[in-house]
Amino acid sequence: MSIEVRDITKRFGDFTALANVNLNVPTGELVALLGPSGSGKTTLLRIISGLEPPDSGSVFFEGQEMTRRAAQERGVGFVFQHYALFRHMTVFENIAFGLTVKPRAERLSKDHIRGRVQELLRLVQLSGLANHLPSQLSGGQRQRVALARALAVEPKVLLLDEPFGALDAKVRQELRRWLRRLHDELQVTSIFVTHDQEEALEVADRVVVMNEGRIEQEGSPEVVYHHPANAFVYQFLGNLNLFHARLENGQTYIGEPAGNFAPGENANPSLVYVRPHLMNVERETQNGNHIAAHIVRINSAGPLVHLELATANGETIQADISHERFEELALKTGEEVFVSPRDMRIFDEPTPESS
Amino acid sequence: MSIAPTLPVPAVTRGLVRSRRDPAYVRWPLIVIGFLFLGLFLVVPLLSVFQYALRSGLGAYLAAIRDHEAIAAIRLTLLTAAIAVPLNLLFGVAAAWAISRFEFWGKGVLTTLIDVPFSVSPVISGMLFILLFGTQGWFGPWLQEHNLRIVFAVPGIILATIFVTFPIVARELIPVMQSLGSEEEQVALTLGASGWQTFCKVTLPNIKWGLLYGVIICNARAMGEFGAVSVVSGHIRGMTNTMPLYVEILYNDYQYVPAFAVASLLTLLALATLVAKSVIEWREERHQAAGNLTGPMRGQR
Numbered sequence: 001m002s003i004e005v006r007d008i009t010k011r012f013g014d015f016t017a018l019a020n021v022n023l024n025v026p027t028g029e030l031v032a033l034l035g036p037s038g039s040g041k042t043t044l045l046r047i048i049s050g051l052e053p054p055d056s057g058s059v060f061f062e063g064q065e066m067t068r069r070a071a072q073e074r075g076v077g078f079v080f081q082h083y084a085l086f087r088h089m090t091v092f093e094n095i096a097f098g099l100t101v102k103p104r105a106e107r108l109s110k111d112h113i114r115g116r117v118q119e120l121l122r123l124v125q126l127s128g129l130a131n132h133l134p135s136q137l138s139g140g141q142r143q144r145v146a147l148a149r150a151l152a153v154e155p156k157v158l159l160l161d162e163p164f165g166a167l168d169a170k171v172r173q174e175l176r177r178w179l180r181r182l183h184d185e186l187q188v189t190s191i192f193v194t195h196d197q198e199e200a201l202e203v204a205d206r207v208v209v210m211n212e213g214r215i216e217q218e219g220s221p222e223v224v225y226h227h228p229a230n231a232f233v234y235q236f237l238g239n240l241n242l243f244h245a246r247l248e249n250g251q252t253y254i255g256e257p258a259g260n261f262a263p264g265e266n267a268n269p270s271l272v273y274v275r276p277h278l279m280n281v282e283r284e285t286q287n288g289n290h291i292a293a294h295i296v297r298i299n300s301a302g303p304l305v306h307l308e309l310a311t312a313n314g315e316t317i318q319a320d321i322s323h324e325r326f327e328e329l330a331l332k333t334g335e336e337v338f339v340s341p342r343d344m345r346i347f348d349e350p351t352p353e354s355s
Numbered sequence: 356m357s358i359a360p361t362l363p364v365p366a367v368t369r370g371l372v373r374s375r376r377d378p379a380y381v382r383w384p385l386i387v388i389g390f391l392f393l394g395l396f397l398v399v400p401l402l403s404v405f406q407y408a409l410r411s412g413l414g415a416y417l418a419a420i421r422d423h424e425a426i427a428a429i430r431l432t433l434l435t436a437a438i439a440v441p442l443n444l445l446f447g448v449a450a451a452w453a454i455s456r457f458e459f460w461g462k463g464v465l466t467t468l469i470d471v472p473f474s475v476s477p478v479i480s481g482m483l484f485i486l487l488f489g490t491q492g493w494f495g496p497w498l499q500e501h502n503l504r505i506v507f508a509v510p511g512i513i514l515a516t517i518f519v520t521f522p523i524v525a526r527e528l529i530p531v532m533q534s535l536g537s538e539e540e541q542v543a544l545t546l547g548a549s550g551w552q553t554f555c556k557v558t559l560p561n562i563k564w565g566l567l568y569g570v571i572i573c574n575a576r577a578m579g580e581f582g583a584v585s586v587v588s589g590h591i592r593g594m595t596n597t598m599p600l601y602v603e604i605l606y607n608d609y610q611y612v613p614a615f616a617v618a619s620l621l622t623l624l625a626l627a628t629l630v631a632k633s634v635i636e637w638r639e640e641r642h643q644a645a646g647n648l649t650g651p652m653r654g655q656r
Contacts, residue, residue, distance in 0.1 A: 072549065075547075078545040080542065084541070085539075086539055087561065101548040146542075152546075153547060
């Protein structure tokens, strides 16, 4: 079932949570709403589910207007960050809930419900725990019960609000891969909210980056990552170095390389963004086209060696280099190196903050 | 803690235990004072009620309770509670629901107003009803025209009791429902449950202990209320006397044995309430402990 959100606006008092948001989700896609807290992503999810009414705008499922329909009638499965399992019910009763509250005419027989719940328990790999209470389960298990409970009513749309936000890193990674596989199997149109760019890029078919109640960019993870539409998207999707730069005679000058730059008539201040792994690190300056910096900290625990560098005027530069390169250069804390960007992004508008 | 590694382990443990304990000359006097006070002001009076009631033997005790005026008083008390408590339950759940689940204009005022009956002296609460429904009151002439009696009659007693008790259940439920949050209810809605199904299957099981606790306290207060009821009752024997009023009348008539016999019934009610309250608190604690065993099931959002 496709979802269309048209011109949605929502305010809470003076705070504008969503400003004229438009979004299309084709049938069967897994979409991530990615943004910092307060960007309106959860509000958008709740409006789609019917738990929150929009101030203006419309929601369509498969071309059918849903805006005024109650949450009960929309056929959505909603999964909360903190699971919201019915704490007084067993795992079995939790999953069966949606089936047992159906009107008598539509309700399955007890045996059918039992069969369906057992099938779902197998799907979420919790077959042995049917009679446990939520308080006896781990976080990851609880979230899988919450998912099974949402899937029990065969929703046409699955909405997940920070589904892995309350879990520890390891469980989180396992569970998001599992969710991806589950989605491939079930093909139900799904939207999940996250503030974790890695999660969004890894799991989703399409990433919608939100900020301050607006959609900044939407596209496949590759497009969003490699072709960010603006400074916000670029800086939200990963670590970066920010340089003040001047454009002059078609040349970009960054940093303060000695003697390399003299402000001219058409000097054009701008901001240059470079990801840490796109920084070249050299021991010797070759053509003067480098920034000199000394090493403040070295962290080699990880797939890349992370260097924290400081320039003469106190600016911090991050650089990620391979272990091979690190050993080749035999770098030590306090030593002077010369860095240069292999690739960079220049955006017109300044970013509000850099991470 | 920084010294701990240098000390042998048993010494540390002993040191910790000692540091957590106050010396005996502080502990024992405090405990003794506590028990003395409890005995003097609670146990002795309680026992004396039963001692006095049974002073002239079991026969006199039973006769005092079986007296037709006593039975009328018991009946009126039970009737009052039977009407006031369910209404209170209804109001309490509605108010707690509104306050914990909705944002609306005047919410702060409502929350404050709920406490009015607790902050106003019961005698004044009773007088309010005289002012409203008495012969000189606002609705007095209209009531007389239609030959209706509220004040100095059973309806007045019930109204006064409802007024005095109405914060109890709401006060008990509001914090419980606020700490529960509404996510479970929202999930139930998305799963297709109606509002009523959500309330019965999700909300009610979560608040049942708080609710029961409120009801028991409310019942005790409804049966024991004296001040407000005394003002609106008119003290018509066999007609508008509740148990507490009847006890006072007997006492003023120097009929000590019957007075204490009826009083002993109220005392038994109080004891039963205490036991029920402890049982509920104990169960609630266990319930919470189970919920807190692993991770954020409760109160986190």
